[in-house]
Amino acid sequence: MESTTTESCSAEEEDSSDSEVACLMRVGKKSEWLRLFGNTEVTVGRGVNVTYQLLSASCPLMISRLHCTFKKRKDDGQWTVTDKKSLNGVWVNGNRIPADEAHLLRLGDSIQLGVPVMGSKVEFDYVLVQQPLKDIKLHLAKTHKEGATAAAITESSKRKMTMEEDEPSTSKPKLYRRSSSDKSLAKACPPPLKKCQLQQSRSQPEETASGRHFRLLTMYSQNILLLREQVDDTQRRVASLEGEDQQGDPLVRERVQELQSQLGTLRGKMHQMETLKKSFSERRWPEVRKTQQEEQMRQQLNDALQEQKKVIVEHALSRQAFEKILSAKNKELEATKEEKERARAQKDEVVTQMTEVLENELQCIICSELFIEAVTLNCAHSFCSYCITQWRKKKEECPICRQAITSQSRCLALDNFIERMMENLSLDVKEKRQSVINERKGERCVCDARLDRKALEC
Structure with a gap:
């Protein structure tokens, strides 16, 4: 500064x-x-x-x-x-x-x-x-x-001339001068661009490449704008001085020549700066394009990941909905199963009660089985046909009331009732009854064969 x-x-x-x-x-x-x-x-x-x-x-x-x-x-x-x-x-x-x-x-x-x-x-x-x-x-x-300088300029040109001037030199720094007639007011200009870049790069060694490129490009643009402003100012000053009487004032004429020389120098610097900016941009373009492609691929990858996350979330929501439906169905099934269990238990209870009724009321007193081919005596008591036949071989009286047996008859209604009730009983009861029936049929066949032999012998 x-x-x-x-x-x-x-x-x-x-x-x-x-x-x-x-x-x-x-x-x-x-x-x-x-x-x-x-x-x-x-x-x-x-x-x-x-x-x-x-x-x-x-x-x-x-x-x-x-x-x-x-x-x-x-x-x-x-x-x-x-x-x-x-x-x-x-x-x-x-x-x-x-x-x-x-x-x-x-x-x-x-x-x-x-x-x-x-x-x-x-x-x-x-x-x-x-x-x-x-x-x-x-x-x-x-x-x-600026007293002395202002007085000298007032006597020669009747106006104050102030501007920034750059003089090219290979051994001395560029100077900002108040006028060409006063060398004591000169001061060094800011350091050149390359030195500024070197100082900043040393002060910030950890800066990334992209940050340095952006900073350099910004610096090029700012210096171009500054040079353009200086060129415009110099052109305006040259135009204002050219309108004055140069023949009568050699100082003004000398000043115009210096300004024109300075204008050419500024234009050359501006052209050089624009060339540097253009070449820098051309060198940076492949990197910028690569960066853009990487950014685009990164964005596509992020979009794909977001879409995948969205699908996963949707699947999770669907799974939760299905689990809720399945849980509701399971609850309904459990309720139905419990109802069936209760109905079966009630049915078993009814069957048990019926079995007890059958065993208590429709049981033959002689064989303690349900009536098989039930017959009713003249005294109204019922017995199995096989059982009462075997009993009458010994006695001709009712096993219950001891009345004399004068008649017996089949009771089909009682047989049909027992058969219908047997359909609702357990398989063990059915098998036991069938085995008793088969056993009595076999004994009856044996008795019939004996009777036939006796009849033939007679």
Whole structure:
């Protein structure tokens, strides 16, 4: 950063060294402090017609041509700052102040011009202080009088000429000069682009390649804009000087020639900068294209993953729905099964009761089995046909009431009832009854055969 003054303040210069003066103390530096003059308006910017010229080494367009002004109020002696519609603004105590509105300052306030670049701190950071001149004199930015230069220019051209001029040289740094007739006001210009790049690359060794490329491309663009502004300013000054009487003023004619030479130099630099930017962009294009393809593939992969997650979620929801349906069906099945079990239990209970009734009421007293071919005697008692036949071989009386047996008859209704009831009984009961029936049929056949032999013998 370079700072110069273009206004003279004779009243302030005559102040004693013991008097206290207001100044903007540069944070982190013991130099380049900006003294504020109470009898005039202090202007700050990167232009040439300002009290203090601030040039950023990292970002040439950080400070506007007329960035802000500082002025002391006559009524109460308080300092105010006004943002002159700057691009990056004026920040007081961390808050950006509105443009074209005087903002009251107090001692100790933080004043920042511009914004941080790529995570770094603000380059132009000041604190308003008021200290004796003798204590801060060594820290103040250099001030210059333009009395002699202004007088010489007024006598020759009747106007003040201020501009920035670059002179090509291989051994000396480029100079910003107030005029060609005053060599004592020259000062070194900002370092060339390659040195800035080298310093920044050394200060940030951990910076990524993409970040460095973006920073270099931004720097190329900003320098091209700055050179174009300088070319436009130089063209306007050349046009204004060419309209004057060059025959009567050799100083003006010499100045026009110098400006034309400077204009050619600026155009050459701008062309060189545009060529560098173009070649850099061409070299970067394959990498940019590759990066775009990788980003596109990454995006497609993310989309596929999101779609897969969506499908998984949908399947999980469907599975939960199916599980709910299955659980409901299982509950219904369990309820149906329980109902069937209860119905079966009730049926078994009914069958058991019927079996007990059959065994108690329809059981032959002789064989203790259900009636097989039931017959009823004259006394109304019933027995199995086989059982009563075998009984009558011994006695001709009822086994129950002991009455004489005079008649017996088959009871088909009782047989049919027993057979129908047997259909609902268990398989064991049916098999047992069938085995008894088969056994009695066999014995009956044997008896019949014996009777036939006796009849033949007779």
